[in-house]
Amino acid sequence: MLIKILKNFIQNLFIKIGYRISKINTSGKKFNLYKYKNYTDYKKTQITFNKKKINHVWADKNTLNLITYILKKKLKKAPKKGICHGSRNGFEQKFFKKKFKNLWIIGTDISETAKNFENSITWDFHKTKSIWNNNFDFVYSNSLDQSYDPKKALKTWLSQLKVGGLIFLEMSNQDNPNNSSKMDPFGVEMEFFPYLLARWFGNQFSLEIFNSNKGKNKNYTEVHIFVIKKLG
Numbered sequence: 370m371l372i373k374i375l376k377n378f379i380q381n382l383f384i385k386i387g388y389r390i391s392k393i394n395t396s397g398k399k400f401n402l403y404k405y406k407n408y409t410d411y412k413k414t415q416i417t418f419n420k421k422k423i424n425h426v427w428a429d430k431n432t433l434n435l436i437t438y439i440l441k442k443k444l445k446k447a448p449k450k451g452i453c454h455g456s457r458n459g460f461e462q463k464f465f466k467k468k469f470k471n472l473w474i475i476g477t478d479i480s481e482t483a484k485n486f487e488n489s490i491t492w493d494f495h496k497t498k499s500i501w502n503n504n505f506d507f508v509y510s511n512s513l514d515q516s517y518d519p520k521k522a523l524k525t526w527l528s529q530l531k532v533g534g535l536i537f538l539e540m541s542n543q544d545n546p547n548n549s550s551k552m553d554p555f556g557v558e559m560e561f562f563p564y565l566l567a568r569w570f571g572n573q574f575s576l577e578i579f580n581s582n583k584g585k586n587k588n589y590t591e592v593h594i595f596v597i598k599k600l601g
Contacts (some may be wrong), residue, residue: 455512
């Protein structure tokens, strides 16, 4: 506990002068994926950590305000339907609901605790749901690092978008291969991630990258927003 307090104190000092301390990737890998024993092991692990962190919110207003701005700028009309994957306690969908008056939005989480929060359902975001296909104007998630198969997850999310719809992936430098773990199985270097997306999906999408300049001071890390547009 004392070490954590000291680390946070030092981190705050560096942030005040424009620097930060972060755990670097020493593995040499561009991306890494933790291997579970089986799907049951994955699901049990994610539910356990969900319950431990049920009151913790990674998303913050500064980043979500930036995403709101991008939605207004990129879409011809205000979004009518949205979905947030890995939304835990529902903070994200509540935020977007306030920003867009007529928005219908839901959040998903693999844990049964989702039922305790408004506009949330228990669902594994890797899995398809036929009524969701080609149905949403945007998808938001800061939980791709919790995927056992990020290519499968993103393929599912792309299928949920209408043509011209947008996926917003909130990621940070903490999501690097060195931090790949049982809790957060997927780690990737931020500079390499666009190349990985191109390898997986070819010409099915266009990509823009934004940095949230704010915001994540409470988590001591730089935030990257990958905006994936579904092409026809």
